[in-house]
Amino acid sequence: MLNKTKIHLFKSKSRNNLEALAVRVCSILVASTLLMSCNNEDSKNVTTTDIQTTSNASIWPRLNMDVKTDVAVETRIKELISSMTLEQKIAQMIQPEIRDITVEDMRKYGFGSYLNGGGAFPDNNKHATPADWIKLAEDMYQASVDDSIDGSSIPTMWGTDAVHGHNNVIGATLFPHNIGLGAANNPELIEKIAAITAKEVMVTGIDWVFAPTVAVVRDDRWGRTYEGYSEDPEIVKSYAASIVKGLQGRAGQDFLSDERVISTVKHFLGDGGTEGGDDQGDNLSTEQVLFDIHAQGYVSGLTAGSQSVMASFNSWHGVKNHGNKYLLTDVLKTQMGFDGFVVGDWNGHGQIAGCTNESCPQSINAGLDIFMVPTNAWKPLYENTIAQVNNGEIALSRINDAVSRILRVKIRAGIFDKPSPAKRKLSGKTEIIGADEHRNIARQAVRESLVLLKNNNNILPLSPHQKILIAGDGAHNIGKQSGGWTITWQGTGNNNSDFPGGSSVYDGVRDKLANADGLLEYSLDGSFQEKPDVAIVVFGEEPYAEGNGDLDNLEFQRGNKKDLQLLRTLKAQGIATVSVFLSGRPMWVNAELNASDAFVAAWLPGSEGAAIADVLITKDNGRVEHDFKGKLSFSWPSSATQTTVNRHDKVYQPLFPYGYGLNYGEKSILSDNLNEVVVEQQSITGDYKIFDRAAQKPWNMYLQSADKSSLVTSNVQSLGAITFKTLDKVVQEDARAITFDGSELASVRLTSSFSEDLRAYSKVNTVLSFNVMMSKFPTENVFLEMLCEGEGKCKAKHDMTQLLSSLDLDKWQSVSVDLACFSDKGLDMAKLITPFKLSTQGELSLSFADISLSSQSSDQASVTCSNN
Ligand code: BGC
Numbered sequence: 063m064l065n066k067t068k069i070h071l072f073k074s075k076s077r078n079n080l081e082a083l084a085v086r087v088c089s090i091l092v093a094s095t096l097l098m099s100c101n102n103e104d105s106k107n108v109t110t111t112d113i114q115t116t117s118n119a120s121i122w123p124r125l126n127m128d129v130k131t132d133v134a135v136e137t138r139i140k141e142l143i144s145s146m147t148l149e150q151k152i153a154q155m156i157q158p159e160i161r162d163i164t165v166e167d168m169r170k171y172g173f174g175s176y177l178n179g180g181g182a183f184p185d186n187n188k189h190a191t192p193a194d195w196i197k198l199a200e201d202m203y204q205a206s207v208d209d210s211i212d213g214s215s216i217p218t219m220w221g222t223d224a225v226h227g228h229n230n231v232i233g234a235t236l237f238p239h240n241i242g243l244g245a246a247n248n249p250e251l252i253e254k255i256a257a258i259t260a261k262e263v264m265v266t267g268i269d270w271v272f273a274p275t276v277a278v279v280r281d282d283r284w285g286r287t288y289e290g291y292s293e294d295p296e297i298v299k300s301y302a303a304s305i306v307k308g309l310q311g312r313a314g315q316d317f318l319s320d321e322r323v324i325s326t327v328k329h330f331l332g333d334g335g336t337e338g339g340d341d342q343g344d345n346l347s348t349e350q351v352l353f354d355i356h357a358q359g360y361v362s363g364l365t366a367g368s369q370s371v372m373a374s375f376n377s378w379h380g381v382k383n384h385g386n387k388y389l390l391t392d393v394l395k396t397q398m399g400f401d402g403f404v405v406g407d408w409n410g411h412g413q414i415a416g417c418t419n420e421s422c423p424q425s426i427n428a429g430l431d432i433f434m435v436p437t438n439a440w441k442p443l444y445e446n447t448i449a450q451v452n453n454g455e456i457a458l459s460r461i462n463d464a465v466s467r468i469l470r471v472k473i474r475a476g477i478f479d480k481p482s483p484a485k486r487k488l489s490g491k492t493e494i495i496g497a498d499e500h501r502n503i504a505r506q507a508v509r510e511s512l513v514l515l516k517n518n519n520n521i522l523p524l525s526p527h528q529k530i531l532i533a534g535d536g537a538h539n540i541g542k543q544s545g546g547w548t549i550t551w552q553g554t555g556n557n558n559s560d561f562p563g564g565s566s567v568y569d570g571v572r573d574k575l576a577n578a579d580g581l582l583e584y585s586l587d588g589s590f591q592e593k594p595d596v597a598i599v600v601f602g603e604e605p606y607a608e609g610n611g612d613l614d615n616l617e618f619q620r621g622n623k624k625d626l627q628l629l630r631t632l633k634a635q636g637i638a639t640v641s642v643f644l645s646g647r648p649m650w651v652n653a654e655l656n657a658s659d660a661f662v663a664a665w666l667p668g669s670e671g672a673a674i675a676d677v678l679i680t681k682d683n684g685r686v687e688h689d690f691k692g693k694l695s696f697s698w699p700s701s702a703t704q705t706t707v708n709r710h711d712k713v714y715q716p717l718f719p720y721g722y723g724l725n726y727g728e729k730s731i732l733s734d735n736l737n738e739v740v741v742e743q744q745s746i747t748g749d750y751k752i753f754d755r756a757a758q759k760p761w762n763m764y765l766q767s768a769d770k771s772s773l774v775t776s777n778v779q780s781l782g783a784i785t786f787k788t789l790d791k792v793v794q795e796d797a798r799a800i801t802f803d804g805s806e807l808a809s810v811r812l813t814s815s816f817s818e819d820l821r822a823y824s825k826v827n828t829v830l831s832f833n834v835m836m837s838k839f840p841t842e843n844v845f846l847e848m849l850c851e852g853e854g855k856c857k858a859k860h861d862m863t864q865l866l867s868s869l870d871l872d873k874w875q876s877v878s879v880d881l882a883c884f885s886d887k888g889l890d891m892a893k894l895i896t897p898f899k900l901s902t903q904g905e906l907s908l909s910f911a912d913i914s915l916s917s918q919s920s921d922q923a924s925v926t927c928s929n930n
């Protein structure tokens with residue numbers, strides 16, 4: 063429920079009662095429809111064609127697809143299906159990841175497809191060459207068509223996240239992330255970008271990309287905001303068709319020809335509309351809004367022929383999409399008429415109620431066609447799915463439908479008829495990767511994506527005859543300017559040398575000044591030898607991907623405004639400042655705007671940072687070669703808590719509206735006195751629950767003993783020195799009992815896979831509290847730890863031995879620890895990764911329940927640490 067608390071705070075206060083009521087009614091309707099389909103005991107006899115659509119299905123139009131059903135293709139599918147064993151069919155539906163299978167597994171099982179996740183490379187080598195990629199593609203392909211073990215010779219296909227160019231491959235052309243492309247609002251350019259991406263992907267022997275993301279992003283706190291083109295469906299709708307055509311070619315012309323790849327519109331559906339902008343969270347839109355806002359990219363992308371759809375991690379009214387038969391089958395396939403396949407997202411099926419990564423008939427029954435199953439869960443999943451068909455939990459007709467869809471796409475894409483990956487037209491033509499003509503298109507995209515927000519006294523454009531200082535940690539940092547999904551998943555850990563052929567903003571400015579008589583200095587911290595006329599300061603967000611980028615408000619550099627300091631220091635010396643802001647979303651930067659004479663939203667431009675200088679600096683003769691073209695495709699917030707400000711809102715008061723963006727010569731009227739007062743989130747009240755009968759999202763419970771760690775998945779579990787079981791305190795199974803046998807260091811902890819920003823909660827909640835019942839006193843020291851993500855001091859522990867030893871045996875008692883006991887030791891609540899970890903090397907037996915941050919006054923805590 064903690065997410066709900068968050069929601070009430072920051073958003074949708076403006077929603078009127080009628081709308082709220084409508085949402086509630088709809089939610090009840092939807093929930094009951096879903097329950098019926100989830101609990102459908104007759105699923106054995108149900109096929110996709112005889113599913114009843116609900117009355118609301120009229121919201122969803124029948125799409126007139128550019129790619130039509132073809133009798134010859136359908137006949138071929140039928141023949142193939144009739145010759146396949148159940149095992150071969152299920153193998154088509156399993157998509158493992160390259161880190162978890164070998165070529166021999168492919169030979170043995172004949173998987174229909176496989177993927178490399180973000181930051182996964184052939185041989186785990188970040189610097190794998192195109193030849194290494196092709197070799198893996200070729201080996202996997204040959205193993206898949208080798209029928210000596212599995213009896214099947216259906217070629218496999220490889221899917222990859224080429225989401226801003228072929229971003230896993232060193233040297234590829236990296237385009238601006240989608241948010242910047244949205245600001246460019248140029249569908250023709252987008253089609254070229256997609257076509258280039260397809261080509262660079264084809265060089266490495268890969269068949270299929272997990273793009274475009276057509277999320278319509280409503281809350282900019284979402285860590286995937288930059289993967290979306292806009293907050294409004296208009297651009298998303300026009301772009302989805304262009305991207306799909308660029309990636310796949312055009313139906314009836316060069317559709318899936320030898321320079322094209324299969325595309326995926328993702329993540330179906332409503333990923334950009336979750337409450338609080340929570341990644342993988344819950345979308346509470348009405349069905350009409352789901353269609354009008356969130357589905358528009360599917361309407362155009364599927365019409366243009368996209369052959370696959372990726373199911374989303376998010377829920378709609380509490381039901382995870384991976385198990386939502388109404389959305390996956392009734393709406394998408396039956397009503398809209400999609401005849402390609404639905405691929406799952408990264409173990410997304412494991413998040414459905416009643417499922418695990420290893421077993422999930424619910425998902426297939428709901429309409430999922432391919433399980434994306436990284437980790438070694440693929441093997442039990444394969445075996446369990448076969449068993450579930452045999453025992454009737456999954457109807458064979460559903461399997462046949464799923465496999466037909468996969469084969470249909472493979473036939474259309476020529477996977478059966480093309481040469482093997484190493485022998486394809488573009489394969490191995492390494493000169494295509496990062497080719498000049500590709501980079502030129504990327505440079506154009508960078509230029510067109512820049513949005514000029516402020517330009518007082520027309521300080522821009524700069525002249526190459528000026529004395530220019532370029533400063534800031536983004537000035538010469540291609541990794542930072544490229545953001546997440548850049549070589550590595552999170553986009554972290556990259557150096558400029560990881561981008562051969564790419565350029566930084568500094569590189570561009572240097573080139574512009576090379577032949578003029580201006581002077582250029584570069585320093586990270588704004589220091590200089592000779593006083594400049596103007597400083598370009600390049601700064602912004604550090605790279606992140608997915609939930610790691612979720613925020614609880616939009617304030618830039620909360621608590622540590624180092625770039626603001628840099629700007630102010632320069633201004634104080636009488637130097638004009640031009641800010642180039644690198645970010646995955648609009649942010650509250652009022653103070654930075656005030657400290658800048660000009661301010662450019664540059665988003666995440668990718669590998670061609672130099673193009674920024676094309677716009678900032680004139681030619682030698684003073685002529686402007688490239689004016690600003692970008693217009694905001696996201697409204698810019700006027701406060702840190704204005705997180706859901708969107709075009710067409712009834713009450714709409716952004717700092718800069720949707721569509722805003724200055725050109726040269728236009729008068730910039732932005733005041734230098736924008737409100738800089740940080741609005742405290744007073745409205746947060748109540749406890750922040752970490753464990754309440756069960757671990758609360760996003761926290762998961764783990765046991766650890768020496769160096770072994772395991773996720774708690776059952777009621778009774780043991781690992782090394784620790785045993786664990788559920789027990790009843792007030793209601794069933796609301797508490798956990800743990801016993802440490804003293805044989806080695808062991809712990810129980812609650813951890814999230816993404817760090818959480820709990821600063822707002824820790825301001826009002828001053829203690830970490832929990833209920834505990836002692837069964838055996840500790841024989842050695844017991845520590846309570848909180849951990850955050852980051853270097854060095856992100857670990858704070860407090861010795862609990864004395865306190866625990868002083869409690870009564872066999873009696874529930876409430877314990878609270880002043881949060882100062884942790885913050886004093888350097889814990890950063892902005893990046894909390896483990897809010898509770900109890901460890902000991904000795905013997906100990908206790909039970910615990912109800913872990914939360916609560917608002918007890920710290921001097922009444924059982925453990926106090928405050929100095930005052
Ligand atoms: C993301 C998808 C991506 C997949 C494969 C998931 O975590 O949500 O967008 O395609 O991983 O890397």
Ligand code: BGC
Nearest residue numbers: 178179180181182408551608
């Ligand atoms: C990424 C992977 C990553 C994983 C972690 C996925 O979305 O694609 O590369 O390792 O998430 O959970």
